Amino acid sequence: MKKVKLNTITKEFIADIEKKITNIALNIVEEKQKKFNDLGLKINAEFGRFGNGKKFSGREIQISDCFTAGYNSSIYFSVDYLNGEEFHDGDEGDEGYCIDHLDIWDCVSNNPMSKKGYLIEFENEVDLQRIIIQLIDQLYKEAREILQFQEN
Structure with missing residues (x-):
């Protein structure tokens, strides 16, 4: 993520980025x-x-x-069974669940002297799609490994 001074962006800009990234993520999820x-x-x-x-x-x-x-703000990804039951490897704690997230915006300070936040960093829409696809592909790999482990 890249550091951004709050006086260089607007709330509308953040809202537009959140919406754009959400739409891209939902489209990729549908494809996958x-x-x-x-x-x-x-x-x-x-x-x-x-x-x-x-x-x-x-x-x-x-x-x-x-x-x-x-x-x-973030996009959260999770994997479930088709019937809606939570998918995990049976271990206790979050480490057994097939979940991940992609941070979009994090406002860390609105102190007048150092108003700043961190915004997801990407070159263009293709770069953003690549980031999301890698995250989803990693979840797929983890899910497949959990299923293989459960079969043995």
Whole structure:
């Protein structure tokens, strides 16, 4: 991710990037779905916004919060069985689940002296697609390995 000063971007810019990346990710997931279906699995992608790991002041996080320290937006990927049951290797803890995420924007400081955040870094749309495809392909590889392990 690249460091960005808040005075060099707008909230609308962040909203546009979040929407663009979400749409690209959802399209790639749709393209890759058959590959997962062949394993008896499905891949899910969902956009999420968080503030310091939770809601700000008991309310839902909005794009208007994107310059508030602690705001974070990401695309979350998970793999489930076709029937909706969670897919994992049977071990306790998150390490056994087939999940990952791609951070989009993270506002780390809105201090007047050092207003900054970190934005996903990519050259162009093709580069962004490559990043997402690599992440999904890695999830597919992990899912296949878990299934092979469970068969033995």
